[in-house]
Amino acid sequence: EIVLTQSPGTVSLSPGERVTLSCRASQSVSSSYLAWYQQKPGQAPRLLIYGASSRATGIPDRFSGSGSGTDFTLTISRLEPEDFAVYYCQQYGSSPVFGGGTKVEIK
C-alpha cells in the first residue's frame, strides 16, 4: 500500500502570504491520481484539486497543484482568511489512501 507523507505538519502564516504544501508518496502514483482536499473543523472534506493539477469546480485560482511520480505540491498563492484549515492529499489510483494532513494556521 502506498504511504503518503505530508509536510510540514503545521505552518503558521498571515493572510496574504504564499504557502506550498508537500505530499510525498512511498511509490509512484499512477497517472497522477492525486487529489487535494481542504477540511475545516466540524466539516466534511472539500475537493480542491484532482489529477494532481486540475482545479475542482468553483475552486479559486489561488489554489494550484503540481507534481508527478512521488512528489506533489499544493500552493496557495495568497492566503485568504477562509483558507486556514487542514489540507489532505489522497492517492486514488489503487487502494485509496490519505496523507496525514497539513494544518495551515493563522500566525
Added chain:
Amino acid sequence: QVQLVQSGTEVKKPGASVKVSCKASGYTFTSNTMHWVRQAPGQRLEWMGWINAGNDNTKYSQKFQGRVTITRDTSASTAYMELSSLRSEDTAVYYCAREPGSSGWNYCDYWGQGTLVTVSS
C-alpha cells in the same frame, strides 16, 4: 444540486454493529460509485470501501474486510455502510462520498455531512 444526507449520531457498545445511511439526491444515483471514509478523533481520513451503485459491485479496504458491508437501495437512492464487531477504536466520524465516475478508483467530489459513531461500554 448534488446532496448526500447521512443518518444521525450513533452510540454503540463494544461488539455491536452499526449501520449508517447516505441518501443521495440531485443526480442519477446508479451512475456513480459511492465511497465510505472515516476519521477518528484527531486522525487522518481512512478509506473503508466503495459500492458501484449501478452494478452493486463492492471493494473493501483490507483493514476492514470481513467487518464492513456496503449496500445500496436504488429505489431509495441510498447507500449503507454496516460495521460489525465494534471496538472503541472504531469511534469516528463516518462519511459517504461520491466519485464523479463509477470505476471505484477516483477522487470524491461530493461528501455527506458525516455521522459520528461512538463505541463505549
